[in-house]
Amino acid sequence: MKSHHPKIKAPPRPLFSCAFFRHCTTTQPSPSPTTPTSPTHHHPPLPLAPPSPPPPPSSPPPPPPATAGTKPSSSSSSSSSSTSTSQSFTQWRFPLSTSPLCPSPHTQPPPPLHPPPPPISSANLQEVFHLAELQLSFDSSDFDRLSGLHLLERSLVPNPPAEPACPAELMCRIVDCMRRKPGVKPAAKILFALCLAGDNRRVAVEVGAVGAVVELAMELDRSSAERALAALELMCTVGEGAAEVRTHAMAVPVMVSMMARMDGRGREHAISILAVIYGGGSASVAVAVAPPEEVARAVVLALQGDCSARCRRKGAQLLKLLQESEEDGRLDLPKEGG
Incomplete structure (x- = not known):
């Protein structure tokens, strides 16, 4: 009598792909001792027992300790991959403005450096001189005077023109603005820019700019004093300007004080003006005000500080x-550095 064995049914197809769980494997079932082996028939492989289901919601596993800025690690690998992809897309779509490789379309690049503008034309400069002269009248308000000075500063300081010469009346009002607190800085800039042209140096000397700079130098701040002394050194290249600075009773003591007080170019300008004073052949006024020994000691002391090659x-x-x-041609000069 033949024994009938029940036919083994194939297991149902899993609802989810094994690639999703990443833990299913396929193995051959172990042969049964009662099942005859047939060389031409193979039974379908049986899957391993499915993994144990997760614990019920009533007893969830204790979450890991959370740290600042760290999300719980319960998300699957697919969600982490999606998060990293979204982050990379966000960085591509909204690049940081500080990244040099991906500049923001809304960020304006820094403007390129441009050379100074060309000198203003003669016709336009004459109109500027006329308008500034009206604003710098002696009965004008401080606001009008500052407006006139700023107009001249914008027109002259970036690239000083060589011509036409500044009118004497306007030069006189510029020098007068150096005596007023609100206009000291722009007036010193304008005077120096004008004195870069030879014709304007003569005009400045004629209106008394030499004496004004000598008398005001001690009251100016560092930058304004440096520009005023530079303008005075330029005025000394004119014969009348050199003669006026030599005969001014305050020129030597003021220049000695400025030489000790300032450094850099300010000290260089003060020494150059003193060289003009004592190089005129007749320095009787200067000798009476300040003996050469005292001036020499001040010069040697100044040269021990920060000085350029021209200053030395x-x-x-x-x-x-x-x-x-x-008189005897002998002067007991102190040694430099001693």
Whole structure:
């Protein structure tokens, strides 16, 4: 009598793909001792037992300790992959403005550096001179005077023109603005810019700019004093300007004080003006005000500080002139650095 064995049914197809769970494997079922082996028939492979289901919601596993800025680690690998993709897309769509490789379309690039503008034309400069002269009248308000000075500063300081010459009346009002607190800084800039042209130096000397700078130098701040001394050195290149600075009773003591007080270019301008004073051949006024020995000691002390090559060259020239100014030609000069 033949025994009938029940036919083994194939297991139902899983509802989810094994690639999703990443843990299903396929193995051959172990042969049964009662099942005859047939060389031409193979039973379908049986899957391993499914993984144990997760615990019921009533007893969830304790969550890991949360740290600042860290999300719980219960999300699957697919959700983490989606998060990283969204982050990369966000960075591509909204790049940081500080990244040099991906500049923001709404961020304006820094403007390129441009050379200074060309000098203003002669016709336009004459109109600027006329308008500024009206605004710098002596009965104008401080606001009008400052407006006129700023107009001249914008027209002259970036690239000073060589012509036409500044009218004498306007130059006189510019020098007068140096005596007023609200207009000291722009007036010093304008005076220096104008004195870069030879014709304007003569105009400045004629209106008394030499005496004004000598008398106001001690009251100016560092930047304004440096520009005023630079303008005075330029005015000394004119014969009348050099003669006026030599005969001014305050020129030597003021320049000695400025030489000790300032450094850099300010000290260089003060030494150069002193060289002009003592290089005129007749320095009787200067000798009466300040003996050459005292001036020489101040020069040697100033040269020990921060000085340019031109400043040291002018200082050596001044020390030689101070020695020659003595009647016997001998001057007990202190050694530099001692």
